[in-house]
Amino acid sequence: MIEYKGYKDKLIKLDAEGNVANRTAKNQPDFAAINSYAVNGAVHYANAVLHYTSYTDVIAIGVTGYKETSGKLNHLIGVYYVSKNNFGVGQKVDEYTDLSFLKKEHFSAFIEKVKQLSLSQDEIEKLKERREQEITASLVKLNNDIFKSEKGLSENDRVYLVVASIMATLGDVENNVYPLTKADLKSSNERNNTDGDIMIRKIESFLDAKKLPKDKKDLIVRTLQNTLTTDNINKVDDGESQLKRVFIKIVDDLGVYYKIGLNTDFTGKLFNEMYSWLGFTQDQLNDVVLTPPYVATLLCRLARVNKDSFVWDFATGSAGLLVAAMNEMLADAKKKIKSPEELARKSAEIKANQLLGLEILSNVYMLAVLNMIMMGDGSSNILNKDSLKFDGHYGFGKTDEKFPADAFILNPPYSAEGNGMVFVEKALSMMNKGYAAIIIQNSAGSGKAAEYNKRILEHSTLLASIKMPIDLFIGKSSVLTNIYVFRVGEAHQKDDVVKFIDFSNDGYTRSDRKKASRNLFDTDRAKERYQEVVDLVRFGKTKLNILTEKEYYEGHIDPEKGNDWNQTAPIDTRPTLDDFKKTISDYLAWEVSTLLKNQPTEDDRLGK
Structure with a gap:
């Protein structure tokens, strides 16, 4: 140009x-x-x-x-x-x-x-941050525009239209699947050639190029088809269908962001914004809140995710945690594998076979599938199933094989039994080894989930309890949270050391300004603090640097209780020698001051 x-x-x-x-x-x-x-x-x-x-x-x-x-x-x-x-x-x-x-x-x-x-990595982070701010603003504008201008579209319809439009315009040039353009939609009333029919055919070609298993492809197409082929959305008015108008709006507002290859949880942004479209109650919003990307990465590192990990998530949402895991796995592979051919092979293996997610809500499931497809397609084993009835097998392809999970990451729905610990018990009981890191309502560790916790400790060791900032989910949810880290496959003993970390000050300052382009600020070495927490959990007190001894405490829990997981460093009330000296010093200073004040002045002595 x-x-x-x-x-x-x-x-x-x-x-x-x-x-x-x-x-x-x-x-x-x-x-x-x-x-x-x-x-x-x-x-x-x-x-x-x-x-x-x-x-x-x-x-x-x-x-x-x-x-x-x-x-x-x-x-x-x-x-x-x-x-x-x-x-x-x-x-x-x-x-x-x-x-x-x-x-x-x-x-x-x-x-x-x-x-x-x-x-540089700093430049990449700054550009990603800027783009993510733009994405959020564009999504809000898109929703408002569609809501005001297009009648008869339910909240689910809007979600499926965004998913369908993005899939249709991604394209796969290597497999001769070219992005759908505005000109391709003719707004015709011809049978089997409406705008919806054209879009469905393009999505089918796209999914074929991605080599998705037939069952999975059929499920995606069937779900989107219910919205895309309805009469109302394809009805031609002034030479244009409602579907084409909405498609143009989506591509114009969002296309530049999802076409530039952000290595981030793009549909996590959709996920957070679209939940406001879906009309959940406040309690339900607490259940479906998006895990911030930097917290998702923290969970992955606490669960020791690497290139050889097999990672699963039993409440996948938009797949933000699995996106973070995939990024960690691919980065580790790139760091350790120096053969381009071997690296390509390993990257494909990670995406196809080393990630598994379960999501029961069909509209959210579609966002998770889209997210992983956009990330280079780790979508093969994103399953639209009930986690509590899951049998542990691969969902597609190797369905007769157990998924050999050795890393578990989770932000569960807090309204589930035990604040969501029911998912933790289920997942960890199906693992033989590895690590787990979950972020959950902190009442789960202080009594609300005691029975689940006791059963979990029969086969897994609690390594750490991390109190997260009270405003972590500001503007999205009002729950207090802790991260619990486990070593799987080894029962917790009463003498096992548990690392209790008060991470209330994580270095970030957050605001809840609705129209602000940015609400998160690194004001006190946040990235270094997050790395220090990872190091403290893995290596112990020798890694204490930015955090203080008041924020880090090594203690014990009773495996028979399940309600003592939220401990803090004990406050020593015994006076030290220095305290005694200071008290005596303060007392003597007061005595001297009092004596001086009571001394008669020269005028007093002269009787004036």
């Missing part, structure tokens, strides 16, 4: 962080900059290519030229690489004085230079 501006000083506008400044402070498109500056315009159109086509890498070139009064021609060139890998923000390739790098004989060297570009 090349954009030319025939004006001086109109090559590029950068923001405070040195990025192409195409967004305002409110995270809206900065059309003034896009329109006025050559590079900004080229990067804007490069993002449109990522958004609306199957291309994943674009070179954006801005050129300005002007004549001096003497007639001499001056020009400047800015060359940027815009890609899924840099979240569409664009990276400067190099300095160039002309366009000869595009000549055939120089182009290979130019592309090699592009391939060497990389973002």
Whole structure:
């Protein structure tokens, strides 16, 4: 993409962080900059290519030229690489004085230079954070627009329309499945050729390309078909069906985000926003609240997830915990495997066979499937089943084999028996080894789930109890939570040491401003604190650094009670020698002060 501006000083506008400044402070498109500056315009159109086509890498070139009064021609060139890998923000390739790098004989060297570009981890985190803020704002706007403009769509219909539209527009060019476009929807009344029929065929092709098991594919198609093929949504009004109008809205508002390859829980954002669409009561909202991504990663690390783990989640929701687990597993594989061929094989194995999730709510299940498909497809064993009736087998493919789980992560529905500990008992009883980390309402550890806890301790050891910040789920839920960490396959003994951590101060400051673009701030070394908690649970007190001894305590529980899991460091009320000295010192100072105040003045002595 090349954009030319025939004006001086109109090559590029950068923001405070040195990025192409195409967004305002409110995270809206900065059309003034896009329109006025050559590079900004080229990067804007490069993002449109990522958004609306199957291309994943674009070179954006801005050129300005002007004549001096003497007639001499001056020009400047800015060359940027815009890609899924840099979240569409664009990276400067190099300095160039002309366009000869595009000549055939120089182009290979130019592309090699592009391939060497990389973002630091800090840059990646900042860009992900910015994009996630934009996603949240876009989802709120999308929901409001559909709610106001499109009548007759239930909450479930809206969820399924978003899922269907995203699946239809993802495409899989390697398997000749091209993204559905607006032009493909003809709004015809012809039998078997309505907009819904066209979209269903595209989704079927997409799922075939993903090599989903037939049973799973049929379930997804059947679920979406109930919404996509209804008469009302395909009825043509003023030359356009309601389905096409909603499809266009979804693709225009969200396409740029899910097409740029965010390595994050994208549909977790949908999940959190869509729950407000689904009209749950407050109690139900407590049950379905999204685990923040940084907490999901914490759970994975506490459960010691690595490239060889087999991870399952018995209340999958949008699959946010499994996304975090998959990221940890793939990162570990990349770190340890140096053969590209072996790494590709292992990555495919992780996604196909080393993750399993159970979700009973069908509308939420669809979000989980979508999430894992978008993450490169770890969706094979995301099952629409009741966890408490689960037999432990793979759901698709190797259905005669037990899933060899050795890592369990969970944020359960708190209204379930024992605040959700019923899921923990079920999962851990089906495991022979490994580790588990769950975040749960803290009353589960102080009596509400005592019977479940006692049975769990018969085959698993409680390693740690971590009190989480009171505002962890601010704006989403009002429950107090703890994380409990277990070693599976070994009964808890009364002399086993349990690490009690008060993590009320996790380094983050949170706000609940409804219209804020950002509500989470690292104000006190949050990332370092989270890593310290992982190290404390694994290695003990020697890793105590940022946290204090008042926040870390090694103690014991009674396996026969099940209600003493939320302990805090005991307060020592015995006075020390220093306390005694200070008390005596304070008393003597008071005595001296009193004596001095009672001394007669010179005037008193003279009788004045």
